[in-house]
Every structure is written in structure tokens, then in C-alpha cells.
Amino acid sequence: MEIEAKHFKELYKKQIVKDRLRSNLSKATLQAVDSREESFKEVDFQFLRAQAKMIREESVSHLNELLSEFEDQARKNGCNIFYAQTPEKARAYVLDVAVRNNVKLIVKSKSMVTEEIELVPFLSEKGIETVETDLGEYIVQLAKEKPSHITTPAIHKSRTEIAELFHEKIGTEMNDDPKFLTAEARRVLREKFLAADMGISGANFLIAETGDAVIVENEGNARLSTSSTNVHVVVTGIEKVIPKFSDLRIFMRVLGRSSTGQKLTSYVSVLRGPRTEEEKDGPREVHIVLLDNGRSSLLGTDHQEVLNCIRCGACLNVCPVYRNIGGHAYGSVYPGPIGSLVTPMYFGEKNAPDLPFASSLCGNCSEVCPVGIEIHHQLLSLRHEIVAARKSRIERFLFKNYRKTMLRPGRYQMIGRFARALSKFSVVRRIMKPWTDYRDIPEFPSQSFREIYKSGKLN
Amino acid sequence: MEDDREKIFGSIRRGLRQAEQTDAARENRSPLKEPLSADFQIRFEKFNSELVKLGGEAYVLDDFKGISDFLLRHITDDAGVFIYDEVSGIYDSALSELRSSRTYKLSTDFENDYDKRDVAQFGSAILPCAACIAETGTIVLRNSMRLPAALATRLFVITEPVRLMASLDGLFTDSFRDAGGSNLFLVTGPSRTADIEKELVTGVHGPKEVYVIFHKE
Incomplete structure (x- = not known):
């Protein structure tokens, strides 16, 4: 799978000269940094981080046992489990589920793994309309662009650009008030939810002891994507598993704070499987696709700790490089400091040879990481490997x-x-x-x- | 379609290296700097202050009359009200005036599945909850409330003071884990987004208004 990250040097030069982009990014990321700091005042961050790091290390270093346990529990709960080593295999399975259920319209909530495997263009190519329902993702889908931030996909776009986009694509009047634009998106997407035959989501955590998939969000679109249709497909990475339900008391406290400065996100769905006989709503079929795509090859290497990432996006907000070039410059679905690590690891160093150098190594990223990944040390170590392999x-x-x-x-x-x-x-x-x-x-x-x-x- | 389970597990086993023993171990202590007392009033004040910050509101009402007046004051449109049967059973007299003056449907009125277009028409949903969390201003819903809780414009939750927990530590426990059901749904204020220039807007997909009533009687 070839990705744009190969052309990082050309991409960043195009982005760095866009003053408006830099000002949008600066405003948004600095605000996120302030909110994060404020939200951690009530809790002991160092304690939470030590606990989160320990649990993620335990999870990754016992991945085979925990995945097996998760699989057994999820099957008992009535879910279908599918392991996919490659994006192709994952896409083919999702398509197969859609075809078997005669699906014409899919509503999808935000999921980095589905971006990683380019699921939406694939399904659309096969004639199945797949609509992004997270507002930011919906904006970038309308603009035929890619997300530029892990948690705020349209961070690069100004309200005026979004108003113009909505006017052109969905015929709304020219009004750049975010309230108006959000209401218009609600109106259009509500109809999609009501007409959809299948929902696709990611998962922030998979709980081994219960077989639960946990999804955190703010808009309610994930809740609707996972409960308004008869078929729900979760697409996520194998590393997302954590041992216990009680571990959520740690992760729920660090994820929202690190990501958006919230004590807890507006919605957390802990999904244990298809609807029970007594229930009158919810999916009748739940499929969980577990993607490897290079993750297992990191086990046992010096980069194993990268698998601990919970995709909060805090490292992006504090990164001076990201703040100046934005997410699109990275040419990958995973931008910023963590993206500079994950992209060469998942897609191969040949596909992203320059990303580990897109860092000032200031260490801000490691400072804020809620699971204690030494991101800047990892970047340095990856640089060593790349330079050694080049043998110039x-x-x-x-x-x-x-x-x-x-x-x-x-x-x-x-x-x-x-x-x-x-x-x-x-x-x-x-x-x-x-x-x-x-x-x-x-x-x-x-x-x-x-x-x-x-x-x-x-x- | 055959999956790659064996290949992936083979790759994991080949690579797996146990993490070095760290000093940290799972500790059950709360990460809150100032844990909340067990007193309901103190917990309620915290719960309400968190919910208000997010755009929701919480009230302690003493009797059914109070609940009835509150609902009539807040449900002024005729978009329809969805009432979950458990609430209807306990608060029958509190809901009688609402039922006589507004269009409503009980969850038991749906013989089989909820019709999602039908549920989407309701302006308000009145639901029970499994718990509330003072630390974050969160409502915890369980089972059979997926669509009404997500589609209604206004969400009302009626519950008893005993369900108000101090913190998330009380929620993520074995007893909650083992209580069964197909899902848990945590709602913390109205649906919100800051996807456009980081400006906060409520009511993206889910409820625009959230009210929690603690019935003290």
C-alpha cells in the first residue's frame, strides 16, 4: 500500500507557506493545550499516567492471551470476530457483510483504523454509499480531503471555508455561524441515520474479561451509527485490548482530558454485543474486525511501546512542527509526533522515510502522553535505524x-x-x-x- | 471467509516480549485530589455544577406534583414524548397531567422493535437511569434506550438520590460489569462538537437539552 507520506518533503513545503492554515492550527491547538491543562487540575495526572502506562504495557505484552480472552467473551456475547492481517482482507470482510445483508447505505462514525485501510472509498467504489457522520469527518468527506488531526479532522478549515463547502455541496445558505452549520449537518445526517442499513464504527478499547467494545465520542453519531441499524461492524486494531472493565476508570479519566480537555466525553458506549431478546432496538448482528497491518511485527522490538497509544491526539496539539505544517503535510492518516512513528511502522519505512525527522525532539509530546510513551526517544531511535539502513x-x-x-x-x-x-x-x-x-x-x-x-x- | 487468526497469533507469539517489571501496580485509590463525601447534598451540588457547565440541568424535587409541574414547564411543544415503561410505572401520577395534555408513547406501546422514524419524531424522551456520577455530571443508561436517548431533542432522566455515585470509581466495578445487558451508555451533558474552529456547539446529533430529576420522596 503506497501512501503520500513518501513525498513528505514536497508536501510540507506546500503547507508551511499557507498563513491561514497556520493561524487556524495555532488557534485550535493552543486552545486545546489550555483546556487540557485546566482539566487535569482536579486529578493526579502522574498517578493516572503511571497506571495507564502500566495497564497498556501489560495489555501489549500479553496480547495473545488477552485477544483470545476477548474473542471468547465476544463470541459468547453473540459477536462475530474476524482477524485481518492486511487492509485488503479487512475491507473484503466488511464488503462481504454488507453484500450479504443487501446494504445500500452505511453510516460510519469516526475511526482511525477505517481511515488506515481506506474503507470508505473502497465501499463507495463498490456502489455502497458510506457517509461519515462525525461533523469534522463529514466536512472533510464533502471536501474530498483527508482528516488532518486525529480527534479534530477538519482543524485546518476555517468557518468561511466550511460555509462555502456546505453551500456548494448540500445547498445551504451562505452563513458561517458554526451553530447554523452544525444544525444543517444535523438535518442532513439525521436523514442518513434513519435510512441506513448498516453502521460502522471503530473502538477505543476492547475489554478482554467482558468482550465489550468501548467507544468514546462527543456528538452522538457513534451511538446512532451503532444502534440505528440492524448490522453493526466494529473495525479496530488488535492492540486496543485491555484486561479489565475496571481499567476504564483510569482510561476514561485520561482520554477525554488529553484529547479535548473534557473530564469525560459527552458519550461513552460500552457495547457487549447484539440486542437481547427483550430489547426493542440495537443491531441484530455485530461483527468485530481485528486488524493487524504491521502491529504484531512491533512486538519484541524497541518500538513495542508505540502500541500503547490510545490515540488521544495530545501530542499533536503540543508539537511545534505539527502546529506549523498541519496534518496533511504528513501524507498519512496518522499525523503529528505519534503519526511520525506509527506511519513508517505500519506502512513500512520506505513509505515514510522522512517522517521521523519531522520533529524538533523538544519532548513536549512525551511530556503530555497519557500512557507515558517516550515519543521523542522513539523518533530518535527510528532515525538511527533509517540512517543506518541508508548506508550513504x-x-x-x-x-x-x-x-x-x-x-x-x-x-x-x-x-x-x-x-x-x-x-x-x-x-x-x-x-x-x-x-x-x-x-x-x-x-x-x-x-x-x-x-x-x-x-x-x-x- | 477464512480469517488470519492463526497467522496473527503466530506473529504475536514470535514477537512477544514481556514488559519489564515496573514500579507501578494497579492501585485502587481514587485519582481525585479531593474525594467527595457520601452526603447526598454535597454530591448533588457537584453533579449539578458539572452538568450546568456542560449545558444540562439537575433538580431535586420532593413530590410527584413537583415533577409533573417541571415536565409541563419544560415540554411545551407538541412534538411528542417517549416515556420508558419503568418510569411510567413508578411515576404514574407525576406523568398523568403530561399524558393528558401532550402526545406521548410508552415504550410498551411498541409491540416489537422501535420504529426509528417514529422515535426520531419525539421531541422529548423520559427515561430512568442506572446511575449518576457526581464527578463528571454523567448519567448512566442501560439497555433498551439506545435510540430514544440518542434521537430525542430533550432528554429527561428521573431517578432516586441513592443512584448518585461520587465518582467513576463506583461505576467501573465488578458489580456493574456483571449486571448483564447488552450495553451501557454514559451521557455527560448535551451532544456537542467543537469541530468548526474549536467553537463549542451543542446538539450535533444527540439531545440538545439534558435534565436530571432526583425524586426525593
Whole structure:
């Protein structure tokens, strides 16, 4: 599966010059940072983080046992379980379920894994209308774009752009009031919910001991997608499993706060399977598709901890790189610091060779991560791997000689003199242009410190 | 269609490395800096303050007359009211005036499935709840209320003070886990979004108004 992340260098150059995008992003991410800080005041963040980290580590390091337990429980609850190693297999299964149930219209709630496997374009290609129902996702679907943030997909768009989009695509009057635009989306999407034959969602957590799928959201669209149709398909990653129902007391407290600065999101659905005989609503068929797509290959490697991620998006909001280039520059469904890790890991380093370098390594991301992933250390480690694999002869030559130079004072002085002399020629500045385009290069002094010291001019 | 279970489990087993023992272990202590007391009034004040921040409202009403007046005051349109049978059974006299002056349907009036177009027409839904959480201003619904709770414009929950828990620690316990049913649904205020320039708007898909009544009698 080839993805746009391969062309990161071209993509970010296009995005970084968009002043409006940068201002939208700055406003939105800084607001999210403030809300997050405020929301953690009432609870002991360090305690919650230590607990969340411990539970996620336990979950990932016992993945086979917990997945088996989840599978057994979910089957007992009446769910169908399907394991898919690749996106192709997952897509084919969802299509098969839709075809068997004669589905014409699907309502879908927000799910990163369905983005990862490009499920919506696939189903639409097969003639099944699939509508994104999360407001942000609906906006990017209408615009034929991709989400640019894990939790706020249309963060890159201004209200005016959205008003123009709604006017053009769904015929609303030109009015950029968010209340008006939201009401229009409610009107259009309500009709879709009522007409839909199947619902698709992701899952934030899968609980091994009960077989529950847990979905957190704010709009109510996931609730409607999972209960207004006869068939509900959950598409999620194998790493989402946690051991116990009681572990939710930790994750519910960190997820909303980290993601949107809420003590708890507006809706949390803990779904245990199809409707019971006494119930008068809810799906009669529930399918859970568990996707691997490279996740299991991270087990046992130095990058195992990346699987602990709960996709809160906090690392994006604090990242100075993300704030300046936005999500589309990453060319991946997973942007920001965590995306720079996950994308090369899920889609292959060849598909995203530059993403681990899209970081200042300031460590803000690790600081806010609610499950304690050392994101910036992981990025550095991935850089090492990529550089080692490249085996560039020029780089190796340069670093070998750099080492020799630093070990021999005579050689160091000679090269210093040579560099100072060379810096006077304009050709040198031209060669360094890619570097100096974005940075000031200081004037070289005419003498080295050692020479000045020896001449006695220091005072 | 044959799935990839064995391949995936093979890959997991090959790679699996047990996490290094960390100092942390599951601790049952609450992460709240100031745990709430068991006193109902204190819990209610916290619950209400959280709910009001989110755009909802909570009340303690002493008698059926109070509940009846409250509902009549807040349900002024004739879009119809969905009443869950459990509420109807307990609060029959509180609902009698509402029933005589507004269009309504009881959950038991639906012989088989709820018709989703029918349920979507209701302006209000009156439901019972399994619990309320003071820490977050949350209502916990269980079973058979998936569509009414999500489709109505106004959501009313009538419950008893004993169901008001201090924190999420009381909810995510074995007793709640084992209570059965096909789903739990936590509602914390009206449906909301900040997807357009981070401006908060309520009532995206779910209820625009949420009211919780604690019946003290």
C-alpha cells in the first residue's frame, strides 16, 4: 500500500507557506493545550499516567492471551470476530457483510483504523454509499480531503471555508455561524441515520474479561451509527485490548482530558454485543474486525511501546512542527509526533522515510502522553535505524573524517583555517542555500579562538 | 471467509516480549485530589455544577406534583414524548397531567422493535437511569434506550438520590460489569462538537437539552 507520506518533503513545503492554515492550527491547538491543562487540575495526572502506562504495557505484552480472552467473551456475547492481517482482507470482510445483508447505505462514525485501510472509498467504489457522520469527518468527506488531526479532522478549515463547502455541496445558505452549520449537518445526517442499513464504527478499547467494545465520542453519531441499524461492524486494531472493565476508570479519566480537555466525553458506549431478546432496538448482528497491518511485527522490538497509544491526539496539539505544517503535510492518516512513528511502522519505512525527522525532539509530546510513551526517544531511535539502513557513502565518509578531525587538534586547526578562508567565496554560500534559506549563517571570524588567545588580544 | 487468526497469533507469539517489571501496580485509590463525601447534598451540588457547565440541568424535587409541574414547564411543544415503561410505572401520577395534555408513547406501546422514524419524531424522551456520577455530571443508561436517548431533542432522566455515585470509581466495578445487558451508555451533558474552529456547539446529533430529576420522596 503506497501512501503520500513518501513525498513528505514536497508536501510540507506546500503547507508551511499557507498563513491561514497556520493561524487556524495555532488557534485550535493552543486552545486545546489550555483546556487540557485546566482539566487535569482536579486529578493526579502522574498517578493516572503511571497506571495507564502500566495497564497498556501489560495489555501489549500479553496480547495473545488477552485477544483470545476477548474473542471468547465476544463470541459468547453473540459477536462475530474476524482477524485481518492486511487492509485488503479487512475491507473484503466488511464488503462481504454488507453484500450479504443487501446494504445500500452505511453510516460510519469516526475511526482511525477505517481511515488506515481506506474503507470508505473502497465501499463507495463498490456502489455502497458510506457517509461519515462525525461533523469534522463529514466536512472533510464533502471536501474530498483527508482528516488532518486525529480527534479534530477538519482543524485546518476555517468557518468561511466550511460555509462555502456546505453551500456548494448540500445547498445551504451562505452563513458561517458554526451553530447554523452544525444544525444543517444535523438535518442532513439525521436523514442518513434513519435510512441506513448498516453502521460502522471503530473502538477505543476492547475489554478482554467482558468482550465489550468501548467507544468514546462527543456528538452522538457513534451511538446512532451503532444502534440505528440492524448490522453493526466494529473495525479496530488488535492492540486496543485491555484486561479489565475496571481499567476504564483510569482510561476514561485520561482520554477525554488529553484529547479535548473534557473530564469525560459527552458519550461513552460500552457495547457487549447484539440486542437481547427483550430489547426493542440495537443491531441484530455485530461483527468485530481485528486488524493487524504491521502491529504484531512491533512486538519484541524497541518500538513495542508505540502500541500503547490510545490515540488521544495530545501530542499533536503540543508539537511545534505539527502546529506549523498541519496534518496533511504528513501524507498519512496518522499525523503529528505519534503519526511520525506509527506511519513508517505500519506502512513500512520506505513509505515514510522522512517522517521521523519531522520533529524538533523538544519532548513536549512525551511530556503530555497519557500512557507515558517516550515519543521523542522513539523518533530518535527510528532515525538511527533509517540512517543506518541508508548506508550513504558520503555520510559515512563525512562522519568518519569528522571523528578524525575532532580527535586531532592539528587537523582541527588546519580545517578551521581552510573553512574560514573558503567562507569568503560566494560559491560556498550558494552551496549552503538549502540550509540558509530558513536560518541565518553567522559571519566566520577571521581568527580562531586559539589564535586570538595566542596573540594576547583577548582583553 | 477464512480469517488470519492463526497467522496473527503466530506473529504475536514470535514477537512477544514481556514488559519489564515496573514500579507501578494497579492501585485502587481514587485519582481525585479531593474525594467527595457520601452526603447526598454535597454530591448533588457537584453533579449539578458539572452538568450546568456542560449545558444540562439537575433538580431535586420532593413530590410527584413537583415533577409533573417541571415536565409541563419544560415540554411545551407538541412534538411528542417517549416515556420508558419503568418510569411510567413508578411515576404514574407525576406523568398523568403530561399524558393528558401532550402526545406521548410508552415504550410498551411498541409491540416489537422501535420504529426509528417514529422515535426520531419525539421531541422529548423520559427515561430512568442506572446511575449518576457526581464527578463528571454523567448519567448512566442501560439497555433498551439506545435510540430514544440518542434521537430525542430533550432528554429527561428521573431517578432516586441513592443512584448518585461520587465518582467513576463506583461505576467501573465488578458489580456493574456483571449486571448483564447488552450495553451501557454514559451521557455527560448535551451532544456537542467543537469541530468548526474549536467553537463549542451543542446538539450535533444527540439531545440538545439534558435534565436530571432526583425524586426525593
